Amino acid sequence: MSNSNPEEIYSDTVREVLESMAFVFTDPVDASELAPGPGPFFKVSMHYTGPQKGCLGLAAPVSLAIEMGANMLGADESEDTGLAADALKELLNIICGQFLTRYYGETPIFDLSVPLIQEIERAEWGNLATTEGALLLEADESQIIASYSVEPA
Amino acid sequence: MAYNILVVDDSATIRSVIAKTLEIGEVPVSELFQAGNGQEGLDILKNNWVDLVFLDINMPVMTGTEMIDRMAADGILSTVPVVIVSTEGSTTRMDQLQAKGVRAYLRKPFTPEGLKEIVDNILEKADEQ
Numbered sequence: 624m625s626n627s628n629p630e631e632i633y634s635d636t637v638r639e640v641l642e643s644m645a646f647v648f649t650d651p652v653d654a655s656e657l658a659p660g661p662g663p664f665f666k667v668s669m670h671y672t673g674p675q676k677g678c679l680g681l682a683a684p685v686s687l688a689i690e691m692g693a694n695m696l697g698a699d700e701s702e703d704t705g706l707a708a709d710a711l712k713e714l715l716n717i718i719c720g721q722f723l724t725r726y727y728g729e730t731p732i733f734d735l736s737v738p739l740i741q742e743i744e745r746a747e748w749g750n751l752a753t754t755e756g757a758l759l760l761e762a763d764e765s766q767i768i769a770s771y772s773v774e775p776a
Numbered sequence: 777m778a779y780n781i782l783v784v785d786d787s788a789t790i791r792s793v794i795a796k797t798l799e800i801g802e803v804p805v806s807e808l809f810q811a812g813n814g815q816e817g818l819d820i821l822k823n824n825w826v827d828l829v830f831l832d833i834n835m836p837v838m839t840g841t842e843m844i845d846r847m848a849a850d851g852i853l854s855t856v857p858v859v860i861v862s863t864e865g866s867t868t869r870m871d872q873l874q875a876k877g878v879r880a881y882l883r884k885p886f887t888p889e890g891l892k893e894i895v896d897n898i899l900e901k902a903d904e905q
Contacts, residue, residue, distance in 0.1 A: 697796065706789065709789050713789050716834065716863050717863045719863065720862070723866075730866065730868055732869050733866070737834065
């Protein structure tokens with residue numbers, strides 16, 4: 624397992640995957656700078672089990688998820704929230720795979736759950752940003768919440 | 777010669793990205809089949825000639841690993857080349873899959889060049905045989 628702390632690894636992984644797959648560039652900001660915009664929002668989460676367990680999450684405004692989905696496909700943005708939800712789930716799936724090898728190394732085998740997604744309202748979005756293990760990222764005029772929970776060694 | 781290719785992934789986004797990458801890379805595709813899980817993939821394989829399978833591991837209903845096991849148990853399907861396209865990076869898992877006959881492993885996020893190179897290698901070898 625890496626000596627670096629999981630927060631730093633998770634933050635770097637999220638930012639790199641969003642940049643390379645969805646062409647969205649982010650900067651970490653303090654939770655006190657939470658300014659989510661009008662919503663609604665998508666929240667996606669998945670678990671991994673193996674030598675250790677954990678849960679990773681990603682939340683973003685639906686409008687940003689639509690933009691990321693279109694960027695992944697090299698297509699024009701549409702109002703297809705189903706495609707946006709699928710794109711966000713896949714982004715978390717990729718983030719999870721990258722995080723696991725960066726944090727735990729390339730030898731252990733982990734089983735990953737299928738990412739689950741739900742639409743949330745502004746109040747829950749605000750709560751997410753203040754939970755333990757939540758990282759706030761700024762992307763243009765939107766914000767993203769990346770969350771992680773890893774079982775201690 | 778054009779090829780029939782099957783893409784098995786529960787993400788419609790990734791299926792579309794692979795389809796677009798094949799198109800941009802000018803891979804001669806006769807028919808591109810798509811499936812959302814291993815069971816759907818097997819159903820397509822049983823009813824169609826397929827030259828190459830791109831297969832995700834982590835899927836609902838039937839995982840990629842289960843689909844490989846089912847293909848291995850079938851005399852005809854066991855000869856179809858399989859390329860794993862997955863987010864997982866465990867070398868232990870990769871070794872296990874290669875022992876089951878998987879031809880190549882492409883980790884997400886992948887580059888168009890990486891995917892094209894693997895396709896060219898596998899399909900050129902198939903043409904030579």
